[in-house]
Amino acid sequence: MNDTPAPFTEQDYAARMTRAARDTTEAGLAGLLITPGPDPTWLCGYRPTATTERLTLLVLTPRSEPRLLVPSLERDDAEAAPGANALRISDWRDGQDPxxxxxxxxxxxxxxGVSDTTCALHLLGLQALPLTTYRPLTVVLPLLRAVKDAHEVARLTAAGAAADTAYEEILAARFTGRRESEVAADLARLLHEQGHSQVVTVVASGRNSANPHHSRATGRSRRATWWSCTSAAGRTATTRTRPAQG
Known part of the structure; x- marks a missing residue:
């Protein structure tokens, strides 16, 4: 990606959290409870280094500023998140009731509304508050992350263009007689060269080529008629199929 868009800013994350909090009112909700997964990464830029049994919770309500509750040992990481200055961070220590x-x-x-990825341990713990009720986020606000702003559209466009370029370059490589894993490694390298930072590649040949989720790259050479190449960046994947030509 020669013209990589600028990274998301604190203002971008603040705008997302403001919109999410506003949408809760229209959905008849008191607020949103966001646990680790894609939701907090999109809303405030925070991605815990590991998902553990300790409670991490982003609380968004229309009547107060965004709040992020984290284990004390993760506070430094949370404060380094790109959207940290747009919310108030508090922590809890081991031995305390989170x-x-x-x-x-x-x-x-x-x-x-709660993140779909919220584990039962945390949801049951939150139900200690009398008479509160909880609904999956994708049920009550199904379009929350589906509606993209201009900045996001620009990044998706750039990512797609980079994947197109990598695919055009992989077509120049030799396919016949090579292992699926070898072609997959070439494709991953080309995607990284085009600016992708998170890359997953699936290369399948012969009868495997009809399966875009083929996950067991063979260790033996194939004389295949068809090859399919899948590249994924984040949660978006593109699959292309081509005849073997050499």
């Missing part, structure tokens, strides 16, 4: 700290941020009798 759900007591979390429910202090919620309203009794509130109806909340």
């Amino acid at each position: 759900y007591a700290a979390a429910t202090g941020l919620l309203l009794p009798n509130g109806r909340y």
